[in-house]
Amino acid sequence: xxxxxxxxxxxxxxxxxxxxxxxxxxxxxxxxxxxxxxxxxxxxxxxxxxxxxxxxxxxxxxxxxxxxxxxxxxxxxxxxxxxxxxxxxxxxxxxxxxxxxxxxxxxxxxxxxxxxxxxxxxxxxxxx
Amino acid sequence: xxxxxxxxxxxxxxxxxxxxxxxxxxxxxxxxxxxxxxxxxxxxxxxxxxxxxxxxxxxxxxxxxxxxxxxxxxxxxxxxxxxxxxxxxxxxxxxxxxxxxxxxxxxxxxxxxxxxxxxxxxxxxxxxxxxxxxxxxxxxxxxxxxxxxxxxxxxxxxxxxxxxxxxxxxxxxxxxxxxxxxxxxxxxxxxxxxxxxxxxxxxxxxxxxxxxxxxxxxxxxxxx
Numbered sequence: 426x427x428x429x430x431x432x433x434x435x436x437x438x439x440x441x442x443x444x445x446x447x448x449x450x451x452x453x454x455x456x457x458x459x460x461x462x463x464x465x466x467x468x469x470x471x472x473x474x475x476x477x478x479x480x481x482x483x484x485x486x487x488x489x490x491x492x493x494x495x496x497x498x499x500x501x502x503x504x505x506x507x508x509x510x511x512x513x514x515x516x517x518x519x520x521x522x523x524x525x526x527x528x529x530x531x532x533x534x535x536x537x538x539x540x541x542x543x544x545x546x547x548x549x550x551x552x553x
Numbered sequence: 554x555x556x557x558x559x560x561x562x563x564x565x566x567x568x569x570x571x572x573x574x575x576x577x578x579x580x581x582x583x584x585x586x587x588x589x590x591x592x593x594x595x596x597x598x599x600x601x602x603x604x605x606x607x608x609x610x611x612x613x614x615x616x617x618x619x620x621x622x623x624x625x626x627x628x629x630x631x632x633x634x635x636x637x638x639x640x641x642x643x644x645x646x647x648x649x650x651x652x653x654x655x656x657x658x659x660x661x662x663x664x665x666x667x668x669x670x671x672x673x674x675x676x677x678x679x680x681x682x683x684x685x686x687x688x689x690x691x692x693x694x695x696x697x698x699x700x701x702x703x704x705x706x707x708x709x710x711x712x713x714x715x716x717x718x719x720x721x722x723x724x725x726x727x728x729x730x731x732x733x734x735x736x737x738x739x740x741x742x743x744x745x746x747x748x749x750x751x752x753x754x755x756x757x758x759x760x761x762x763x764x765x766x767x768x769x770x771x772x773x774x775x776x777x
Contacts, residue, residue: 467635467663491612491636495666502669517614518640521648 427457434460436475466496477504486512494522501527563588563625565611565641566632567598570657574629575602586620612640614648622649631657635666642672708736708762709771715755716777725749732764733771 426433427450435446435454440463446454454461464471466487477483483500485493490513497511510528513519519531560583564575567589575587579602587602589595590610598606609616611630622628628645630638635658642654656675658664667675713719719727724735724747738747739758747753763771 467660467666469662469665489636491634491640495636495639495670498670499666515613518612521614521644525647 427459432458432460434462434475434480436462436464436466436471438463438465466492467499472496472499472504477506480504480506482506482508482510484510484512490515490518494518494527497527560584560626561621561624562586562627562629563611563617563620563622563645565628565630565638566657567591567594567606568631568633570631571629572598572601574631575605579605588616588620612637612644614644617641617644617649622651625649625651627651627653627655629655633659635659635663638675639667639670639672643670705764706762707765708760709768710758710760711772711775713753713755713757713759713775714777717755717775719753719774720755722753723749724751724753727753727774729761729774730763730767730770733767734762736760736762 435442442463443454443461446459446461450457450459460475462471462475464474466472466485477500480500483497483504483506485497485500487493487496493511493513497509500506501509508528510530511522513522513529513531514533516531516534516537519529519534523529562578562583562585564571564578564585564587567575567587571587571589575585578585585602585605587598587606588609588611589598589606590608592608595606595608599608607616607620609619611617611620611632622645625645628641628651630641630645632638632641638656638658642656645651645654654672656667656672658667658675658677661677664675664677667673727735729735735747737744737760738751738753739760740754740756745751753759759775761771
């Protein structure tokens, strides 16, 4: 997203996140134009420090489905962020929250589809 | 399974709160299912509650389905995780149309989110724990136990202090603020419902129900 020219603010509870971001971005995260805030997602002060109030997009992708679902709703309702996306690993939960209007991305569902595609491709190869 | 129980309840989280709560609810003749997602803890619960204890993560919809949530009239989420408690109540109310939910708040700062998402009523575990720790009454002297926001009521606990205007008074002579009612008195570890002739003593732990905003008025009676 930085490469796309967006201003990106990252909130993580782990101070090590800085090193991880640097490894992915290829240079110092701040130099690349990113901002890192250390804190937990449910802390209003951390969210605010990360700039949630002025965000156009809020992406909740911690390793906890329920945390993501809750903070995504907080971003929507309290901070009125226009676009909110929650990563939800559990397909059933992702589906139900999607039905009630939350934008969810389900990596499990995506992986199943990819795997299915591979298996189908192999199976049709075997038929020949 | 209880015979002709009035209602079916699901308790999520088998820690101290969930376990004791389940025990009470079962002893009152309710049909209860307790859901616990820690295997070791579940095995201990199964010893006590038999088939009323189930193993699983109640934030997974199929676990709730399996527990028969569609016929539950009350879901109580008392896990140690606030996000889980919020999610369980949200799903119970909106997906399964369970009539009532009660949620536990583990971190008082998270109350704001329970309010924001309409997860009510909730109980703050911190307050309950404070109560368990002897002599630990917070500075303001009043502990909110249950917030019945929609009904415009709250249940609070406070300790009657030595030298307060309520000390040594008959309950009948007490000028309780309008919109408040004394529910019970805990004295020397024994609880009782006071009558008009009950004389209040310093150190009494008093449980009262009141309209929000009456806390200060109530407190002035019981604080020195």
